[in-house]
């Protein structure tokens with residue numbers, strides 16, 4: 587299997603009361619970092635898993651009703667943090683990013699998309715339908731800001747649902763198959779139902795031969811997966827569906843229990859954020 591260098595970028599953060607992500611955790615605001623994977627594939631070039639926050643999020647949430655989104659999840663974004671700035675600092679022009687793998691179309695995952703104009707956009711057809719469907723207020727309620735999707739998204743999209751399927755390594759059981767992005771088994775997108783329609787993760791074989799499984803918002807933290815502590819039903823029901831969310835979450839716990847050395851990377855996990863690239867060239 588082709589191996590890839592994987593780096594974690596912290597592209598901004600937002601604040602929620604702690605109880606949103608964890609039952610009984612109280613009202614104190616907690617910082618939820620927005621993480622991006624920079625995956626350097628030996629043949630396909632640099633690829634991103636999601637794009638995190640970007641100044642485009644602030645522009646898109648200037649008018650009403652989109653401003654409600656910003657009020658619900660106040661954003662902190664250092665000028666050095668957008669994925670495009672970090673990619674550049676790590677030696678890649680944003681135009682050289684060959685693909686972005688989009689876990690789902692919530693604003694905190696796709697705000698930076700505009701900065702990667704040449705990238706193929708791997709995503710779920712069901713996810714993109716969330717951007718195009720419904721009215722403005724309905725989209726905001728679903729966590730979707732239509733203005734963040736590039737105008738040519740359909741032309742650049744490669745849908746997970748249409749790609750050839752491949753069997754996952756046994757170390758990822760109970761997850762057994764996924765969409766093979768490049769036909770070489772190096773990057774496999776795995777459907778993780780429940781958080782919202784069209785929500786997928788990505789399994790990558792790293793240079794150190796370990797597997798890294800980006801699970802996006804199927805869990806808020808690896809600690810929650812270890813402790814089998816899903817978020818409360820009122821949180822999961824706002825954006826998605828609680829029963830499939832809980833089933834996916836239980837499978838992640840089962841995966842972790844069978845293979846505790848595997849790297850599980852939820853998009854807003856503080857432990858994963860601790861591995862993020864430093865912002866200064868120190």
Ligand SMILES: [Zn+2]
Pocket residue numbers: 690692729781803
């Ligand atoms: Zn989300």
